[in-house]
Amino acid sequence: MSSQNSTGATILPFKNSDGPVDEDRRDFVKKMGVAALAVGVGGGALQCVRYLKPNVLYEPSKVFKVGALSNFPIGSRIVIEGRGIEVVRERDGMHAISLVCTHLGCLIKPVENDPDVGYMCPCHGSTFAHKGEVQGGPAPTDLPWYEMFMDHTGAIVVDTSKVNQKRTKLVV
Amino acid sequence: MEKAVLRKLTTFCIVCGLACIALLGMTVIRDGQREWKDYQQEYKEMLLKKIKRDANPTFYDRVAASEPEIRQVVIGEFKEIERCTTCHLGIDDPLFAGEKQPYTTHPNPELMKHHPVEKFGCTICHGGQGQATTFYGSSHSTIPNWPITLVSKGLMQSRCGYCHKDYEAIGADRLVKGRELYKEMHCAGCHKIDDQGGGVGPDLSAFADKDPGGFDYNYVEGGHSKQAWVIEHFKDPKKVSPGSPMSRPALSDEQIEYLATYVLSLTRREFTRHYTAKAKADFVPPKLDDVVPEPDLSPAAGDEEDAGR
Numbered sequence: 001m002s003s004q005n006s007t008g009a010t011i012l013p014f015k016n017s018d019g020p021v022d023e024d025r026r027d028f029v030k031k032m033g034v035a036a037l038a039v040g041v042g043g044g045a046l047q048c049v050r051y052l053k054p055n056v057l058y059e060p061s062k063v064f065k066v067g068a069l070s071n072f073p074i075g076s077r078i079v080i081e082g083r084g085i086e087v088v089r090e091r092d093g094m095h096a097i098s099l100v101c102t103h104l105g106c107l108i109k110p111v112e113n114d115p116d117v118g119y120m121c122p123c124h125g126s127t128f129a130h131k132g133e134v135q136g137g138p139a140p141t142d143l144p145w146y147e148m149f150m151d152h153t154g155a156i157v158v159d160t161s162k163v164n165q166k167r168t169k170l171v172v
Numbered sequence: 173m174e175k176a177v178l179r180k181l182t183t184f185c186i187v188c189g190l191a192c193i194a195l196l197g198m199t200v201i202r203d204g205q206r207e208w209k210d211y212q213q214e215y216k217e218m219l220l221k222k223i224k225r226d227a228n229p230t231f232y233d234r235v236a237a238s239e240p241e242i243r244q245v246v247i248g249e250f251k252e253i254e255r256c257t258t259c260h261l262g263i264d265d266p267l268f269a270g271e272k273q274p275y276t277t278h279p280n281p282e283l284m285k286h287h288p289v290e291k292f293g294c295t296i297c298h299g300g301q302g303q304a305t306t307f308y309g310s311s312h313s314t315i316p317n318w319p320i321t322l323v324s325k326g327l328m329q330s331r332c333g334y335c336h337k338d339y340e341a342i343g344a345d346r347l348v349k350g351r352e353l354y355k356e357m358h359c360a361g362c363h364k365i366d367d368q369g370g371g372v373g374p375d376l377s378a379f380a381d382k383d384p385g386g387f388d389y390n391y392v393e394g395g396h397s398k399q400a401w402v403i404e405h406f407k408d409p410k411k412v413s414p415g416s417p418m419s420r421p422a423l424s425d426e427q428i429e430y431l432a433t434y435v436l437s438l439t440r441r442e443f444t445r446h447y448t449a450k451a452k453a454d455f456v457p458p459k460l461d462d463v464v465p466e467p468d469l470s471p472a473a474g475d476e477e478d479a480g481r
Contacts, residue, residue: 039198059246
């Protein structure tokens with residue numbers, strides 16, 4: 001039963017005094033309330049977390065084809081333009097090495113016909129061996145190798161989002 | 173107020189409140205369900221059936237472990253970001269020849285060899301909205317107020333003409349026929365293309381570059397697109413642009429398509445060296461304006477003689 005307080009507003013009774021309380025119905029409303037809150041708040045929170053990681057960025061794909069195997073004869077070192085990597089194929093396999101200097105990010109130039117020095121940075125003179133190890137200059141770390149695989153069409157694909165930590169060569 | 177009414181109102185409020193929260197949650201969850209995710213899942217299953225693990229275990233495991241992701245091609249040259257390959261997953265994969273859309277291989281693999289998707293993307297030839305990731309949004313059919321739709325099959329060669337000016341060399345028969353029609357119908361009497369022709373009608377040199385939003389679509393029935401506008405305009409110029417002095421050309425539907433293909437290929441866009449089509453050294457664009465002024469009516473002949481003396 002509703003009653004009037006001093007301000008005249010109608011206050012609903014907390015308990016229905018007219019008869020037995022329908023516990024089943026209360027229980028149902030309570031359950032529905034909890035479920036709706038869980039879906040609403042849970043979904044919102046989920047989406048907020050997901051929002052922090054964008055689906056896609058305005059940048060070229062980090063996984064890209066570099067061409068068919070026949071474009072990379074044994075003994076060749078081919079710089080992939082615009083991607084900052086060099087694909088090297090030797091007798092025992094091939095690998096993709098980063099051409100971005102680990103010092104300040106200049107584009108490194110491969111050195112031709114030198115048994116010791118493989119790469120040299122034109123900015124501050126860092127030199128790297130053929131496998132990417134630092135030999136001299138200000139560069140702090142070796143040049144990373146990237147993951148590389150062959151897809152089912154026979155094209156060589158490089159994935160610059162994953163560094164090949166073990167420096168394993170792709171045997172083809 | 174009656175007690176019963178109040179109780180009903182309270183119940184109503186509670187139910188509405190709960191429904192609002194539940195709906196909010198559902199929209200959030202629905203947002204994560206995109207059609208391209210389903211396509212990628214189906215593609216993955218199809219691909220795993222087609223390839224064998226023994227042949228290339230690294231690749232097989234990579235595909236098996238892959239999650240749905242938006243795939244895109246960034247082409248700085250055209251200032252385009254294209255996500256068509258998010259759904260058209262087998263477009264350059266011979267294994268998917270004859271599969272259903274959107275997985276099927278490009279119907280012309282030879283063309284794809286010369287125009288790899290990684291370099292050219294899709295929209296430079298096909299039109300449409302490359303950034304979209306839904307069937308509707310990428311403008312497979314005309315969308316009101318989104319005038320750049322997919323180029324229809326009959327007009328495909330108009331896009332070849334963007335870069336290739338030597339139509340015979342690439343075998344673009346529709347462009348050749350369209351240009352022949354343009355000459356035969358003496359369109360150059362009124363219209364100007366690359367400083368050839370008259371000045372009565374609008375200059376058509378950069379017709380393909382014209383903003384599709386600037387056209388009047390009130391009298392066009394085939395949807396809000398420049399293609400539809402051009403085709404219908406050729407069928408009945410006075411209907412599509414009221415007040416135009418252009419007469420209705422006596423052309424069959426097919427000829428109209430040829431002419432539209434030609435007109436829609438006229439662009440002044442220039443591409444950098446990497447994207448410029450190779451042309452023969454001795455290639456000269458054919459003359460479009462073959463109207464020769466009658467010699468005895470031309471006062472210029474006499475003037476030149478005077479100047480020569």
